[in-house]
Amino acid sequence: MFEFSTLLAAASETLGQIMQPVNLLAIVGGFIGGLFIGLLPALGPSTLLVMLLPLVFKMEPVTAMCLFAAVMGSATQGGAVTSILLGIPGTGSNVATVFDGYPMCKKGQAARAIATAQVCSAFGGLFGVICLVLLLPVVVMLLMSFAAPEFFMLIMAGLVCIVIAARGNMLKGLASAAIGILFSFIGFNSITADIRFTAGILYLWDGIELIPVIIGIFALSEVMMLTLRGGTVAETKETVKGTWSHTLEGFREVLKHKLLWLRSSIIGVIIGIIPGIGGSVASLLSYTAAMQTSKHPENFGKGEIEGVIGPEAANNAKEGGAVLPTLAFGLPGSVEMTVWLAAFTILGVEVGPVLFLQKSGLVVAMTIIFVLAIANVVSSAVVLLLSRQLSRVAYINYYYLVPVIVTACLVGSFATRSEILDVVMAVLFGFFGYALRKAGFPIVTFIIGFILGAKAEHGFLQALMISWGSYSIFVTRPISLALLIIVIFLLALPFIRKRGSQKRSQRI
Amino acid sequence: MKEVSVRRKFPVFTLLMFIFVVVIILASLLTDFKKTTSIIMPLLVAIPGALILLFILVSETLFPQWLKYFDVDVLGVSRADEVVASREVKRQESKPQASSRTLWSLVIWFIGFSLVILLIGFHIAIVSGTVAYCRLFSRLSWKKCVIFGVAVWAATFLSFGIILRLELFPGIVFGGRLIL
Numbered sequence: 001m002f003e004f005s006t007l008l009a010a011a012s013e014t015l016g017q018i019m020q021p022v023n024l025l026a027i028v029g030g031f032i033g034g035l036f037i038g039l040l041p042a043l044g045p046s047t048l049l050v051m052l053l054p055l056v057f058k059m060e061p062v063t064a065m066c067l068f069a070a071v072m073g074s075a076t077q078g079g080a081v082t083s084i085l086l087g088i089p090g091t092g093s094n095v096a097t098v099f100d101g102y103p104m105c106k107k108g109q110a111a112r113a114i115a116t117a118q119v120c121s122a123f124g125g126l127f128g129v130i131c132l133v134l135l136l137p138v139v140v141m142l143l144m145s146f147a148a149p150e151f152f153m154l155i156m157a158g159l160v161c162i163v164i165a166a167r168g169n170m171l172k173g174l175a176s177a178a179i180g181i182l183f184s185f186i187g188f189n190s191i192t193a194d195i196r197f198t199a200g201i202l203y204l205w206d207g208i209e210l211i212p213v214i215i216g217i218f219a220l221s222e223v224m225m226l227t228l229r230g231g232t233v234a235e236t237k238e239t240v241k242g243t244w245s246h247t248l249e250g251f252r253e254v255l256k257h258k259l260l261w262l263r264s265s266i267i268g269v270i271i272g273i274i275p276g277i278g279g280s281v282a283s284l285l286s287y288t289a290a291m292q293t294s295k296h297p298e299n300f301g302k303g304e305i306e307g308v309i310g311p312e313a314a315n316n317a318k319e320g321g322a323v324l325p326t327l328a329f330g331l332p333g334s335v336e337m338t339v340w341l342a343a344f345t346i347l348g349v350e351v352g353p354v355l356f357l358q359k360s361g362l363v364v365a366m367t368i369i370f371v372l373a374i375a376n377v378v379s380s381a382v383v384l385l386l387s388r389q390l391s392r393v394a395y396i397n398y399y400y401l402v403p404v405i406v407t408a409c410l411v412g413s414f415a416t417r418s419e420i421l422d423v424v425m426a427v428l429f430g431f432f433g434y435a436l437r438k439a440g441f442p443i444v445t446f447i448i449g450f451i452l453g454a455k456a457e458h459g460f461l462q463a464l465m466i467s468w469g470s471y472s473i474f475v476t477r478p479i480s481l482a483l484l485i486i487v488i489f490l491l492a493l494p495f496i497r498k499r500g501s502q503k504r505s506q507r508i
Numbered sequence: 509m510k511e512v513s514v515r516r517k518f519p520v521f522t523l524l525m526f527i528f529v530v531v532i533i534l535a536s537l538l539t540d541f542k543k544t545t546s547i548i549m550p551l552l553v554a555i556p557g558a559l560i561l562l563f564i565l566v567s568e569t570l571f572p573q574w575l576k577y578f579d580v581d582v583l584g585v586s587r588a589d590e591v592v593a594s595r596e597v598k599r600q601e602s603k604p605q606a607s608s609r610t611l612w613s614l615v616i617w618f619i620g621f622s623l624v625i626l627l628i629g630f631h632i633a634i635v636s637g638t639v640a641y642c643r644l645f646s647r648l649s650w651k652k653c654v655i656f657g658v659a660v661w662a663a664t665f666l667s668f669g670i671i672l673r674l675e676l677f678p679g680i681v682f683g684g685r686l687i688l
Contacts, residue, residue, distance in 0.1 A: 168580070178556065185549065414677055420625070
């Protein structure tokens, strides 16, 4: 039985582990890397996490989680700086901060905007982590009643949720997920002992390795886009005038708008929990909500402080929420969590209820919670102190970055198992990822399909074994049936909404 | 503004994906697997996948309005997206658009870089690949390109070769093994 006291015992052990020199070093490294990548517009934390993925092989699970959580905790803070000072979002999560942050900078209130953003981010991040701690035991209790049919249905529900939550074309999302799932079927099947779809190529017998696929799809296709765009993102420097009084004013602003901060943080956590939705959605939704509830909506877009508080509180609170479905169900809450899921696979950490039944698993979960909280607060303080110096990172020419990223990615794909064909595979998936992006197929659904495809098949075949081959098992068990209904409802939801809005517009 | 070929949608890519899915269906049906359960999930995914891709293919080539019906925005953030997009357009307008020549240079660079790694190994490939990239896509001088190339190699060798104790692939020419 999972109890709160178990969680507390694991928490005290985790604190002891985090204090070990190697883990502290990982936190500092991840923290610096996260801040740096956050400051580079167009390169999100997912690119850095992908580059770090091959290093995970040589690490203990706690060390790896220290590194990853530190990257995640600090990246959005860095992104806020370029959003406010340069008008360019450092990460997708900071996209709405630009709308009012940049006009504030032009008015000479950059220090006030940055201070407000950082205080909001730190408290928003902590709020997300607290929600994660409170919700985790409840979700784990629920998970205890899950068996193979429920897990299969849960994966299906998660995939459909990701498809409809990702804006764009639903059919392309479904097709992309299907292709990802089919790629995961290539190679040896552990249940049926069959080797499938390898075309006689020995390299494919073990299946397509996860790391080259992730490196290719996320990192290499990203640098291809970057090269084609070229140059530096930031071209002109804005004059930044800020004083310490502005900074203190930023603190006061958050206290003055505490309800807005709380509402935005809650939006962030909820968006984080829904699988597959990125920080940009959390940021945009909370910005819209802030505008709708503001007493001065006419000031939005002209340098309104509420337009900074809303998105910045939400984008950091989202991280805590996004960890929840990843740890509890194995369904990534965001693009970055997809890379985390790959790291868990590499480390041999099984997510889901098993994670919380073992002490080592609980320690991994608690490490993520603690380091996310620490990184959020520390990076906010660092950014407050060094914002002007840090913003210079955005002026680095991408022509210098691309060879470094490509080299690290290709050596990284080789490093995982010293297999040179993994390098070729990474490049091929880089082209594939680029083509997916260009043709409007979401890469997130592809990669999640690829990661979860084999698990889904495992659950499906196990369920059939339990029921002696009867498919009725998926509809006779209440939770499985409920999940099936959710899948059908989710698929119908966009059309229901469309019909609703059409009727409304006809009435008007 | 002149529309470049890079920005065009690729029905060819959709066609390739459709062919892949059809190949999976045929392989599932025609291959003699030990257990029939091996093909249940592939068929359950591939058949609807093929139908969806066929629909996308037909829509993209003949009836684009069909595909638009499936554009979803459940969370209602498309309005905010439009604002972002309009800002993005303003920012991009001042920049030169990537030509198809740049795209092909990039493709050739990637293929060349991987081939050099395969043939003569990481050590030489990293330096030559970086120099080639700098010369192709930036206006750096040869001297700066070579210095940068050596720096990238040194950083890679330090982090992977020395700290992680990884033996970098020496290349097929220098005794590296390739198992297909």
